[in-house]
Amino acid sequence: MDRKTVVFEDSVGLNNDIPPTLQTDPATDMSEPSKSKSLSPSSKHVDELEQLEETHFIENQKELVALQRLDYKCAQLQQEGRYTEALECMEKGLVLRQHFFGADSDEVWTSCRTVGEMCNLLAMTYLQQEEFRVVLELLKKAEILTERHPAGRAVTLNNLACYYRRQGNLHKALTYLTEALKIESRLDNLPNKADTHLNMCAVLSQLGKHQSALGHAQSALINLHEELQLGRVENGSSPTRKGFNGKNGDKIDPMIKLDRVAVLGIAYHNVGVEQEFLKCWDLSLKSYKKGKEITSTYLGESHGIVITLQNSLQSAKRNMASKIRTAGTRGDGISLPSINSSRGGKSAIKSLVNQKMKAKKVIRAKDESPTKLPLAYSNNGSSSTRL
Template identity: 30%
Template sequence: MSDTENIDITNLGEGKIDKYIQQLENSILKRTTMYGLDDLTMMRQNQILCKLLNQQGLIALQKQNYEQCIEYLRKAELATIYVPELKVQTFNNLACYYRKMGKTRTALQYLQQALAIELQQKQSTSLPDIYLNLCAVLSQLERHEEAIQHIYLSIIMLQHELLISSFQKHEQRQDQPNEQSFPSRQSSVQYVNSVKSHCNESKKLQERMSILVVAYHNLGVEMEHLKLQFESKKIFQSALQLSEQCLPQEHQLRHALEEIIKKYNSEQQQQGNEQLTLKPLLPKVHQKNTELKQIYKSVSPKQILKRNTQLQQQKNNHFNNFKFTKKNSYSETYRLERERIMSINATTDVIIKNLENKDISNLPYLRTALDTVNQTTIF
């Protein structure tokens, strides 16, 4: 395997890559058996193998060769056991595959794992791409409010990345001395290398700018889903202006944005002079009957106790009013009954006193009085 370690992977033909992958797998197996899991050469080969498998998996996905794609990516996922720094890239690619196959929940799980790993890194360049993919998956799951939050994060991080790189380039230009247009023979190699690095940086910058255009486009789509047509049109216009600066004229996304703006303009002409109302980008509160219980639970216990006390007082007042009304309606009856009860109590007191004094001379009179009271009984 020593001769294959020095091969330039970028110069390998498409037919030779599969053969090289097989050689790498055999070499990794042999070195693991002979030297164990701490072998540095084996770790380096695993890193090369994982990158190749991810690359071939994406190529197969673009060619719609889905069986070969998942075969490459599953092997890459196994290789990440020894190369944990490539887990994020592999999980992203697996999410793209499962999203393409319509298994959006599985894709969401892989993206959440990739996001959890990337958030723990001190320096990260994959977060904007992860948030962009999360937006697309959540949008397919009809979770548009979550999707728009992720696309905002993607745009902010992409803009930050591009802004920092522009500042760094400006500082490098100021630090570099003024050179002649035609370099000398001694500096020709350095000049060629600098031109190559500049081309690579320009290509990378253009790729990141195109991803930013895609993020703008997705933001406009999510605003459409949330019925924010006016804001959506403004975002699409910004995306089109940006694409005109960084994308070639024949680019597919640029044409798609032009068609979207044409559609908005035609719809506005049909509406006439109708005034467009702006809506804030805040979570909407839907006042539904099913949500009243949740709103009531959110009240503090002190307020709930106060409310219950007020309700109880209202019930008591209503009951007292009802009793008062009923008492007035039978006022004469209650007056007679009260007088009867009072006379009975008075007679009972006299009997008790006489018994205590042992004076029984008045007993016949008391019996006559009791009989008279009993004759006035209403019930």
């Protein structure tokens, strides 16, 4: 410290020897060099920061351009029906968004929702092909991606239920569907609640719980009628298929989603099947008939669900006619023959036993091969599988 003080004093002394014409202000003379020395590192640091920011900006712009290209490519692949490749693009885009916007950003969670929908769509495609390992992998991925999207989570749970039902694990399927219904009960204006009830109906029917299955099928009917609001025409008359291709006189609401009309047909079919199981023969006939009338109006006579409902209606009529011939309304439903004499008593009892055996055979045959449609969850995208 003493050495520095001595040096400073010597420099002052030297300044005193400078001729007056060349003398400068010591304070100014000392501040300028020190200022230049002190600002030089700072300016260098600022320049480095500016260069770094510029580099980051350029890198971010490149990433943003890459993200836009991925999104464009993904849209093209979906239009071409190449959904597996589209999913790969989506996953790359999700990684870029996490880096670009932050892992907890709205942009990232929106992307998670979209990727989850694609996983569900592909999972149902692979389920039809019985690629069960791939199905489970996709659905588990969708379960993670829909963490903050309740409607998407409900769709995923539905599809997991379909997977386990196909695997024969009905109780696990029932668990997933129960959870899906719980989520959907907290959501408003959800278009695919009916699908969950139909899936629940199918599982409960396989478990032999036909009364509960009927309740869910009827809930699906109510939801679908509220969703579709069929029969809304200007003059209040019944809808007609005339002019359905867009010609004058078309009374059918163009906003009606025909895929959902098909689901409505499935609901009527399942109601009819469960009513048959519960021996409500006349009600089952009405359900098949009503379903056939509505679906044929909007979908045409050649549509698959219309044909199925027509076949079920005819089959139910034959079964009912058979039961009318062999059954009555007394006791267990078997008509009792009149016994006019003791001699005819044995033959009458034998006839009664034979009638009971025939009736049991009819009922058993129906139980073994119900006409229920296997319902794999679809359109939720309508359902959230919808992109």
